[in-house]
Amino acid sequence: MSSSNHEHGAVGHIVPIKMLVGTCLALLFLTGVTVWVAKLDFVELRMDEMNILVAMGVAVVKCTIVAMIFMHLRWDRSFVGFVFVGSFIFVGIFIGFTLLDSSEYQPTIIPGDTPQVQLKLDALNASMAADSASSGEHDGAASQ
Amino acid sequence: MTGDPRPLEQPTLTDNYLTYTRGFLSWALTLDHKRIGLMYLCSVLLAFLLGGIFALLVRTQLLVPEGLIMDQDDYNQAFTLHGGIMVFLVIIPSTPAALGNFVLPIMLGAKDVAFPRLNLMSYYLWVIGAIFMVYSIFGGGLDTGWTFYTPYSIDQNSAMGGVIPAVTGAFILGFSSIFTGMNFIVTIHRLRPKGMTWFRMPLFLWSIYATAVIQVLATPVLGITLALLAVERAFGIGIFDPTLGGDPVLYQHFFWFYSHPAVYIMILPAMGIVSELIAVHSHRHIFGYSFIAWSSVAIAMFSFIVWGHHMFTSGQSPLVNVVFSFITFSVAIPSAVKVFNWLATMYKGAISWNTPMLYGMGFIFLFVIGGLTGLYLGTLSTDIHLHDTYFVVAHFHYVMMGSALIGFIGGLHHWWPKMIGKMYNENAGRVAFVLFFIGYNMTFFTQFMLGSHGMPRRYATYPADAGFQMYHIISTIGSYMMAIAFFMMAAYFISSIFGGRRAAANPWGGRSLEWQCTSPPPHDNFSEQPEVGDCYDFSVLRWDEATQGYVWREDVDRPGEKSHA
Numbered sequence: 001m002s003s004s005n006h007e008h009g010a011v012g013h014i015v016p017i018k019m020l021v022g023t024c025l026a027l028l029f030l031t032g033v034t035v036w037v038a039k040l041d042f043v044e045l046r047m048d049e050m051n052i053l054v055a056m057g058v059a060v061v062k063c064t065i066v067a068m069i070f071m072h073l074r075w076d077r078s079f080v081g082f083v084f085v086g087s088f089i090f091v092g093i094f095i096g097f098t099l100l101d102s103s104e105y106q107p108t109i110i111p112g113d114t115p116q117v118q119l120k121l122d123a124l125n126a127s128m129a130a131d132s133a134s135s136g137e138h139d140g141a142a143s144q
Numbered sequence: 145m146t147g148d149p150r151p152l153e154q155p156t157l158t159d160n161y162l163t164y165t166r167g168f169l170s171w172a173l174t175l176d177h178k179r180i181g182l183m184y185l186c187s188v189l190l191a192f193l194l195g196g197i198f199a200l201l202v203r204t205q206l207l208v209p210e211g212l213i214m215d216q217d218d219y220n221q222a223f224t225l226h227g228g229i230m231v232f233l234v235i236i237p238s239t240p241a242a243l244g245n246f247v248l249p250i251m252l253g254a255k256d257v258a259f260p261r262l263n264l265m266s267y268y269l270w271v272i273g274a275i276f277m278v279y280s281i282f283g284g285g286l287d288t289g290w291t292f293y294t295p296y297s298i299d300q301n302s303a304m305g306g307v308i309p310a311v312t313g314a315f316i317l318g319f320s321s322i323f324t325g326m327n328f329i330v331t332i333h334r335l336r337p338k339g340m341t342w343f344r345m346p347l348f349l350w351s352i353y354a355t356a357v358i359q360v361l362a363t364p365v366l367g368i369t370l371a372l373l374a375v376e377r378a379f380g381i382g383i384f385d386p387t388l389g390g391d392p393v394l395y396q397h398f399f400w401f402y403s404h405p406a407v408y409i410m411i412l413p414a415m416g417i418v419s420e421l422i423a424v425h426s427h428r429h430i431f432g433y434s435f436i437a438w439s440s441v442a443i444a445m446f447s448f449i450v451w452g453h454h455m456f457t458s459g460q461s462p463l464v465n466v467v468f469s470f471i472t473f474s475v476a477i478p479s480a481v482k483v484f485n486w487l488a489t490m491y492k493g494a495i496s497w498n499t500p501m502l503y504g505m506g507f508i509f510l511f512v513i514g515g516l517t518g519l520y521l522g523t524l525s526t527d528i529h530l531h532d533t534y535f536v537v538a539h540f541h542y543v544m545m546g547s548a549l550i551g552f553i554g555g556l557h558h559w560w561p562k563m564i565g566k567m568y569n570e571n572a573g574r575v576a577f578v579l580f581f582i583g584y585n586m587t588f589f590t591q592f593m594l595g596s597h598g599m600p601r602r603y604a605t606y607p608a609d610a611g612f613q614m615y616h617i618i619s620t621i622g623s624y625m626m627a628i629a630f631f632m633m634a635a636y637f638i639s640s641i642f643g644g645r646r647a648a649a650n651p652w653g654g655r656s657l658e659w660q661c662t663s664p665p666p667h668d669n670f671s672e673q674p675e676v677g678d679c680y681d682f683s684v685l686r687w688d689e690a691t692q693g694y695v696w697r698e699d700v701d702r703p704g705e706k707s708h709a
Contacts, residue, residue, distance in 0.1 A: 090361055090448060097452065097464065098397040104461030105393070120387065 013075040023069045027062055034058045160565065164667040175260035178665060180267050181246030182563065185556075187267075188242050191233035191274060198226035200627060203587070203620040209608040219604035220287035221304070225280075227290030228310060232317050233274050235544060236406060238552045239413035240359070241270070241324050244352050247559055248328060250658040250665060251346050253337035253674045258330040266323035269316055276313030280306030289602065291403070292370070294384035294395040298377040307377055311370040318363045318370075321409070325359030328352055337657070339676045339703055343434060346656040346679050347423075350437040351416025354444040358405045358412075362448070366402035369395070393459050400451035408447040410544060412440055414507065414551020415482055421504030421554050422486045423680050424654045426493030430680045432485040439478035446475045453522055457531045465524055472522035479515055483508060498652065499573030503554025506581055507547055514542030517592065532602075535595025541588045550584075553633070560637065561651050565664040566644030572636040580629035586622025590615040648693020655679045659694075677703035 034055050042050035068074040073081050161178045171179055201222045205211050214222065249257050257263050280286045284305020288297040292311060297303050332353050336345070372383050373395070382388030384395040423430040430436065452460055452468030460468075486508055495501065517539045520526045530536060561567050594615045599606060606612045650659040656679040661669055677684075688695040696702060 087361065093449060094365065094401050097449075097467075098394065098401075101397065101452070101461050101464040102391065102394065104463050105459055108459075108461070 013072055015069065019069065023065055026065060030058050030062050159666050160662065160664040161667050162664055175264055176667065177245050177249050177256050177260065177263060180263050181242055183267055184237060184245055185242040187271065188234055188238050191229055195226055195229035195234055196627065196630065198222050200623060202226060203623040205604060206616045207620050209606050209613055211605045214604065216604040217287065221285050223602060224286050224289050228277060231290055232314050233277060235410045235548050236321060237270060239417065239555060240352060240355055243552065243555045243559060244328065244413060246563055247658055248331065248349065248352060250661060250669050251349055251656050252331065252335050253657045253670055253676065254335040255668050257327045258334055259327050262323050262327055266320045269320035273313045273317035273320060276309050276316060280310035280313065283309045286310050291399060292373060294373065294392040295386060297373060298385055300377065308374050311374050315367050315370045318367045321359050322363045325356035328356040329360065337673045337676055343437065344676065344679065347419035347430065347436050348416035351412045351440045354440040355409050355412045358409050358444050358447060362402045362405040365398060369398035369402065396455050396458050400454045404451040404454060405447040408443055410548040412443060414548045415440065417551045417555035418486060418504050418507045421500050421558055422489050424652050425496045425498055425501035425504065426490050427653055427682045428489055428493035431488035433680065435481050436485050439481040442478040443475065450475060456524060456527045469522055469524050476515065483512060499570060499577060500554050500558035502574060502577045503550055503557060507550050507554060510542055510546030510550060514539060514547055517542065530595060532600055533595035534591040534599045534601055537601050538588045538591035538595060546584060558652065561647030562658055562663050564641055565647050566640045567647050567651065568640035568644055569636045572632060576629045576632040580626055583622045583625025583629060587619050587626060590619045648691040650694040651692065653682055653685050653694040655682055675703040
């Protein structure tokens with residue numbers, strides 16, 4: 001039963017070892033690129049955000065390689081790829097709308113501390129004052 | 145060989161899923177989707193009884209302005225537990241997990257779902273989640289509302305101590321829901337029978353499929369949100385707590401990204417049921433099949449991009465408010481497509497006024513009211529006034545109870561003869577429907593008035609001179625009428641088990657595959673996977689007086705069969 005399944009390819013696609021090793025080397029090389037880019041100072045070139053852009057770009061390429069080769073999406077039915085990409089789109093919608101809203105309402109937040117924060121700050125100041133007072137007494141006692 | 149079973153003989157006493165094996169363990173460890181569906185059904189109905197008791201307590205409290213039976217803390221617990229139990233334990237699992245589990249594999253002509261063990265596990269996760277939810281009552285109480293809004297829910301000095309058990313329960317229930325969704329997606333993809341292409345599936349399966357996609361995509365967000373909430377409450381790490389630099393509006397984004405799609409997890413399966421009810425009991429081919437199928441998918445997609453309409457007054461930015469308001473109106477399009485097609489199906493149909501059909505028509509009536517009143521809440525300018533009033537309570541009860549739950553009840557009446565093998569008393573069913581329908585509208589239509597006159601939701605008392613009391617009295621009497629109707633249903637369903645007439649294989653005249661196996665079905669559903677034809681072509685059936693059911697016309701070939709002549 002199982003042998004006939006193997007003969008008919010029922011176990012699915014098998015990726016050649018060479019390709020797996022090559023993929024692993026490519027991922028290691030890209031990791032090296034990320035580390036190397038992190039050490040470059042783009043500020044002098046007036047490209048402040050280039051570090052993060054390159055790092056994220058490399059990460060996207062690595063993610064794509066993993067999905068295509070290690071996760072077999074390259075050989076699987078296109079529907080599976082559609083589901084995979086669709087999941088990222090939904091995450092993008094979720095995070096995108098939330099961040100858009102957050103960045104929009106941040107300027108409208110009234111600056112200053114809430115009463116609860118003020119209470120906590122007052123309690124913190126009081127305890128710090130008490131600590132300093134008690135440590136002053138200790139210092140005084142020690143000096144005597 | 146036709147491949148299409150000829151099962152119209154009655155089942156023997158020993159050859160059906162109910163009597164296949166006996167003993168407690170044969171049920172507790174069963175992998176049979178039908179038994180798991182039945183266990184889900186019993187559990188969900190038990191939770192419904194508990195949630196209903198809390199609803200009656202809330203309504204009784206509001207009979208008089210100063211409150212009749214509870215103090216304000218108890219009232220807060222009553223409406224919280226009513227909401228939490230009804231949403232997480234009843235409506236979300238009712239149709240997919242109870243009816244879907246029973247019907248879906250049989251509709252596909254399959255022996256079971258794709259992953260039977262995962263199916264049983266999802267049931268036990270539901271039980272564990274339910275225990276946590278109910279424990280929250282004894283573990284300090286729960287008074288946050290079913291939405292667990294921050295910062296109240298994370299304030300240990302204010303909110304009662306049952307928050308962490310309750311969110312743990314909801315977290316576990318989420319896994320149960322995800323497992324069910326995954327199972328159904330794979331089952332529909334992999335186990336469709338010969339001849340059943342995507343656009344020849346019963347519409348109930350389309351709606352269950354769309355629901356399952358939402359369950360798999362959205363529920364993990366609820367899981368992580370509630371986990372963050374529990375961590376925030378226990379350790380105060382400052383995600384949602386503004387006093388620690390957190391953002392409570394962020395919690396609402398997280399919560400509603402799941403909970404708005406959850407509305408469609410609740411109502412899409414009911415829409416699928418109604419598509420079946422309307423077509424089968426009108427004995428007329430469903431109108432606009434592909435439009436109804438695609439509208440289910442469209443509703444599922446839209447459900448992910450409208451969550452912000454729950455947050456118009458939360459401090460959400462005007463830009464995002466406008467975007468969400470605009471997209472919200474778009475949901476009306478696929479919803480209206482469905483309603484139009486159901487009405488067009490009934491037009492010139494041979495309508496049987498059976499109990500399931502009454503619920504199908506009741507659904508359309510109530511869903512239209514629920515949908516149209518949603519437009520007021522989707523409009524920014526009117527939502528400012530109506531937000532957090534009884535108008536919102538009435539709107540979502542028209543959608544959640546008047547639509548989602550009524551669809552479930554209709555489906556229960558439709559498939560009860562198949563599940564149990566007995567017919568219930570039709571006249572009692574019709575009387576219970578009328579009582580329920582009148583009681584329902586008395587309960588919730590008055591709440592539109594209350595809300596538009598300014599009665600806020602979640603208040604245990606109200607001013608005596610505000611003119612609210614008469615509406616509250618009518619609403620409460622309506623809720624008692626609904627309770628009587630539900631007890632009537634329980635009575636005639638239970639009595640049908642012991643004394644009901646034996647159900648034919650196809651008592652209503654349905655064409656989908658579940659009507660082609662015996663009532664109740666045998667353990668394996670079908671001896672071999674059947675071929676299918678057009679599951680809405682009812683012209684091939686005729687009424688058979690002897691079996692009190694519909695049978696295949698002798699002069700018409702079955703799918704896969706060579707010419708009769």
